[in-house]
Amino acid sequence: MDISVVVPLFNEDESLPELTAWIDKVMAENNFSYEIILVDDGSTDRSWGVIEELRLQNTAIKGIKFRRNYGKSAALNVGFEATQGDVVITMDADLQDSPDEIPELYRRIKEEKLDLISGWKKKRYDPLTKTIPTKLFNAATRKMSGIELNDFNCGLKAYRSDVIKTIEVYGEMHRYIPVIAKWAGFGKIAEQVVEHRARKYGTTKFGFSRFINGFLDLLSIFFVGKFGKRPMHFFGSLGVLSFFLGLIMSLYVLIEKQILIWKGLAYRDVTDQPLFYLSLVAIIVGSQLFLAGFIAELLSRNAPERNQYLIEKELK
Incomplete structure (x- = not known):
């Protein structure tokens, strides 16, 4: 037809x-x-x-x-x-x-x-x-x-x-x-x-x-x-980026405080700084995204169509 x-x-x-x-x-x-x-x-x-x-x-x-x-x-x-x-x-x-x-x-x-x-x-x-x-x-x-x-x-x-x-x-x-x-x-x-x-x-x-x-x-x-076949690449990348961004911010706050102490200057407690809480949020979100990617990867690997690929031509 x-x-x-x-x-x-x-x-x-x-x-x-x-x-x-x-x-x-x-x-x-x-x-x-x-x-x-x-x-x-x-x-x-x-x-x-x-x-x-x-x-x-x-x-x-x-x-x-x-x-x-x-x-x-x-x-x-x-x-x-x-x-x-x-x-x-x-x-x-x-x-x-x-x-x-x-x-x-x-x-x-x-x-x-x-x-x-x-x-x-x-x-x-x-x-x-x-x-x-x-x-x-x-x-x-x-x-x-x-x-x-x-x-x-x-x-x-x-x-x-x-x-x-x-x-x-x-x-x-x-x-x-x-x-x-x-x-x-x-x-x-x-x-x-x-x-x-x-x-x-x-x-x-x-x-x-x-x-x-x-x-x-x-x-x-x-x-x-x-x-679809590699969700960890998406969630994992975002998770690692967010986690390390939060880690860097928290280290910055802690190191800044320590430097001020060594110099005998006035300083604020770490918990009084908004940047500290932002760093905690970034670390938590990063961890959750990484875990989401890990779970999605497990689901993808156990899906019945995980190894189904579209073949256009084949010679035997």
Whole structure:
């Protein structure tokens, strides 16, 4: 099969018939073999009933329904597991992503041998309350990941099948799939300017909390990707640094007092100096960080996936 289109959705019953008909038209015009996987993330409207009706009209349409709302990342992860196509396209169900972009995305994945193409909605129809925070997060993600993409959060993306069968998406991490893919060893990542259409039906399902959750997930991805198999390098380094900084400060206070005594000058008791208490805090925090790293290292060494590594090719 050439293409799998994964569409996560929540309360989008009005847009589904138009979206699937549009995708079918594009696939027929380009002679693609395809499947459309609609993942209903616990909708409370008629979305699942519409999916069942569409399935009767087009056997290329497949549906997955959650018992409750788990979020877009969960919907994508389950959709990825069900795909059979060589190239996987993801898009939102609200008709803001254009299926007309699919042929070019497919061509570039195949001809340029890319792992992932992320859409860039260069001209957006979203309000400033959504676009300004998005720009800030994109800038932060570029800085932390080293991936030069302008729009990490665009729902329209294309993947080689190997990529989505390897990575795991959870929490709010769907917006950071390029980062997850890079940490998994898929570094051939490109960007493509795509059309952003104004929402035709319903209202947006995302609130301001997604930006807070997204930032926390970015930190999580960065930490796990870099130190997941060697947590002692992170906690131990910070612990040793804090411990020796506190030790140096405490020695300074003690030596200063002793020098003043030798010279017969007035001095303050060590316990009367704020620097002494700061040094104690630094020593205690350093010890705790070191112990945290030691415990994390023990857990990591006993984890069942401790020696699981992604192998691209093997000759025997």
